[in-house]
Amino acid sequence: MADPHDGTEQGSARPFAPASSDPSRRWHDMGGTLAGPVPGDEHDFALWEKRVDALVILSGLKGVFTVDGLRRVLEDMGEEAFETMTYYERWVAALNQNHLEQGTYTVAELGAKMEEVRARGETYADAADAS
């Protein structure tokens, strides 16, 4: 095989394989796995994404949950979420999940609040500014 990745790891009889095919290796733990060139695109973050970031940091500073709680949920969301959702989409899902687990609010309160938000308008500006 010409592929330089296709070797055998030292100390292991198993051939080298992508993370997802081995149940003992979790998908996010990707050091050394196969991958193409490093992508060059970069972008700045939207306001809602910066707010997600801020809420995660503040949740830690307020002692609600740690970054480890965030990472646990991100990891448990699985590889498909990593491939199909954006970074801060995954973060807001994990932020919310930790608050539900810690009892900050209930699923019913969240459901009602999300309906209320959605009813405010068609754009983020409309929905975020009505509060």
Place this chain on the structure above:
Amino acid sequence: MPLEPGTRVRVKTMTPPGHIRTPFYLRGKTGAVERVLGPFANPEELAYGQDGRALPLYRVRFRMADVWADATTPTDTIDAEIYAHWLEPA
């Protein structure tokens, strides 16, 4: 007693599920303590809402050749932070 810098250590080969900060690619690999960082709360406990017992944390330096059988530059290195409970004497 924390390990001294320079001590040879092996990363345990455990594979429990859950939130773990010991990379898979380093498990079973041997390196040397580069510096002692601890103590830090165990993230495997913090992740589940527990307080997290404080553990020594080490920066361990691995030679590429000791991590990858096909390493083309064997003396290049990888440093990673590993909590004490994942290390055993090498």
Place this chain on the structure above:
Amino acid sequence: MPHDHPDHDDHLSPSGHPYRPDQDTGLSYWQVMEIATRELMIEKGVVTAGEVAAQVEAMDARSPAQGAAVVARAWTDPDFRERLLADGSAACAEMGFDVGPMRLIAVENDAATHNVVVCTLCSCYPRNLLGLPPDWYKSRAYRSRTVREPRKVLAEFGLDLPEDVTVRVHDSTADMRYLVVPARPAGTEGMDEVALADLVTRDSMIGVGIAKTP
């Protein structure tokens, strides 16, 4: 190819990235969740709206310029350099940069050693010093390949290192964050700290680049 961007393009934000649409496109499920989570956190007394705004503002204010100032000081002040290499967090605090709860380790490049930083498990980055990480730092390709074939990854960034330079990869697996102190370029002997800081790129502080030459 991923590179530090110039900061004088009209279509780019101050951090050198194109702006993303958010205010005028359809409201997404995840945007609704952000608003709902934030308002519930405020209603339940976990945070105040002012704290959220202040946190966003603080993150917006962080940029690679902070790290560049630290590197330039290390290039010109040997005592500061020693303190930085001994305790990165304390040395940054001296300059008024609070690097947060994670501890900062500064690693120095020289003629024999090149350092590069990655986080294979997620995307840990010295965000309190350098601002938020670039997209490529969070990519599968960068996270997976940098510990396996660092020289090939660096070559994709335009950095071809001679074989006699040892590459040290730092995988940010736990509570440390890493700042690479790039080597001071030749021909900068007469330059002051402010001028030197302009030569220090974000990529050079991650270790996928080197400092610019004047």
